[in-house]
Amino acid sequence: MHELSIMENVLDISVDYAEKNNASKIVQINITSGALSNIIPKWAQLFFRMISKDTIAEEALVEFEILPVFVKCRECENISKIESDPPSFVCKDCGSDAVTLLSGREFQIKSIEII
């Protein structure tokens, strides 16, 4: 839903790093995104194409690596990987739903590929 403002940040950060490295063009941007980050890659890519026009990131591919969701059980303390669509916040070991989210909300620019 807020892909536009997120991708504006991605563009700013990527161009900043690219310029610091004397790049003439950004070819690809690699993003790691938690499965619960609420960012839909398709929309993010579409918005990125719009906002990157006339920048060195124009035509850059935006690749997403989706990271799994891990929770920690507050009862048995085991860590389990859970399904994300729809999220089932349940411990895989003891079945308790008193779990704390450990990861799955990340949204990070992992790297850029430049020439």
Add this chain to the structure above:
Amino acid sequence: MMSQIRTIEIKKSVFEDNTIKADELRRELKNQKTFLLNLMSSPGSGKTSTVMGTIDRIRDRFKMGVIEADIDSVVDAEKVASKGVPVIQLQTGGLCHVDATMTKEGLGGLKTKELDVVILENVGNLVCPAEFDTGASKNVMILSVPEGDDKPLKYPLMFSIVDALIINKIDCASYFDFDTKAVKERVTKLNPDIAVFEISAKTGEGLDSWIDWLCEQVVIWNR
């Protein structure tokens, strides 16, 4: 000759800049003893009515200000201004949330240093505002009875990041299949430390315990 493609590692969270700005703002507010409440909910949950009821009950104790954030229009700001409380309208121009930079701009317009409590009425939306730290002292959300008791299942992030949940419009509970007990159970699993208040901003029912909690948080903030 083909140019060589180089890979530059960044490993930077896209939210990082906002989180840093939010932490800075929180420190500034703490130093000047201004409590900032970030109030979030769906459109039509009764945010403005709850803000108005809250103003009436604490304005004698605290100097108050309100930041109204909407995609467009000044309707809410006009309602609050009719109470004689300083209010500033942030029009987000299509943006679905308020971030720390926008909050700071809003506070600047309110002359914050003279205010004890500022309420930020965030954009009506249960998704995006949960992702962006505004720099608030406390985050509170409203869920109104007509929205349904399944919302914690559909928007787990929002329910897991707030310090308190206000269940509003309890005066019309009998018209809806709204299971308050189920909501509390679902929410407590996502967020064991959450405070839950059942109110009707319209009739005033239940507002006292919400106000007691809020005043306590302000006192703790100013210590």
